[in-house]
Amino acid sequence: MLLNQLQKELFTAIRIGGDLSQVQSVVSTQGLSAVERLSTYQRSSLLKITACLEDDFQVTKSFLGEELFDELSHKYFSKYPADTHFINECGKNFPFFLQQEPLQQQHPFLSDLAKMEWLRVESFFNFFDYRTPHPVSIDYELHRIMVNPSLIKMASSWPIHKIWEDEVAYPIEPSELFIWTTENRKVHCEAWSKENTLVLNTLLSSGTIEEASEKLAQDMGVDELNTIFQEVAPEWVSSGLFEILVSER
């Protein structure tokens, strides 16, 4: 058997739920069948990647329960075998996989919950890009906005970011979730009212406070804008969403 054929045969049997007894290339010896020998690899391979998935999707697992989560993990890895060198990336398709599962109809927020958990992982790693050199200073005074590079946004109709809180009936309404990581390696997940989200998004997409104010003044009154700036913006800064840097003269 050619090496490539042998590897495809083994891969199918070990990783994507093929029938171990159909493997032609492996010998049964010392009273142990080829199936018994191969199952050692099958178990070990699945254990490693399932442990990784459990780490990254702890809330989803807790919601589904261990048995169902295990069943779905096995199905997921058969459908989406790992395709990177890094085992910590093996969960990247799990939210999409859940979206295609019949279970999603019963729990319509399920794939959003998994997606939020995955984005938390990505945000955690993105944070390591932080502390890059500050922008080159310019020759007039402006309030520059430096966005936390770990920030990731996702849209959801479900209040999934409140899942850690006590059981409360939150309204279902479209919202934008902001996921970011701070210096203490804490990952935050938050959503704000429609008006505040508009202000925040404008700040994040503008180079300076002055530029953002100019854009926002066209959509809302100066008083309303001032209120948001005074009441919510300090919270955004203190929670590490962005920094305001005053350019040097």
Next chain:
Amino acid sequence: MSKKYPHLGYGLGLRPEHFDEILQGQSLMDWFEVLTENYMGIPGSGQSPLLKKLLRLRKDYPIVLHCVSINIGGTDPLDLSFLEQLKDMIKLVEPAWLSDHLCWTGVEGHNTHELLPLPYTQETVNHVSERINKIQDILGQRFMIENTSSYITYKDSEMSEWDFINEIIKKTDCGLLLDINNVYVSSQNHNFDPHKFLDAIPIQNVGQIHIAGHDKRENGLIVDTHDSEVCAEVYGLVSYMGQKCQSPSLMAEWDDNIPDLKTYELQVFKAKEILDKAGPNVT
């Protein structure tokens, strides 16, 4: 004649659990080996806290990079972008050397995250040797391969594992990371004399030795779990090696149920004591 690898002394496979203690100077080891992929795969150009710690440690200790996913025996083309990332790691960490396992890990773009054995055939010898030579060209340095433990053998195999390793080393002059626990595990799973393995390998190419613990399953298979103390039989083989040659750099691995640093280091001190007593009959 192959150039000899430097003798680093006695080391450990570095685990994140022990990082801080070691940085605080609480280790008696001479050097450390790290699993390369754990320090890579970080999106963007930033450095993970783990990599930052490794670079701090590098100021005080020699480091060896150990990979698990080059897929040396794979039939997919070598992943050149991954090898470029490895080159960046080599530049950053300046390891004493870099190694990976003599195995295959995936096919058709998929990764099993398992170290799967190869059939010991001339076809495989040629295939693997060509890839090792290419890796050595790309990385611009001598590469080291580790013998893996295995639970299966193939119908197509035409030679013993040690002949297979010898043939590859003849064609590539790569280094050999001799995992003595893997020799023992495979010898029990495939019924051969581990001393025969140790007698046959090209000693001059051995640059590093691994020792580790394993687990015996109910069906009789020994599984390379790295989750317990090194057993007497493996120390026996360390002693046997010690009588044959000056021991290369030796280290212990422990990957599951990881103990405190002192217990971990004890595995290495036991080997050192054995080697000090053994002394080579042949140099």
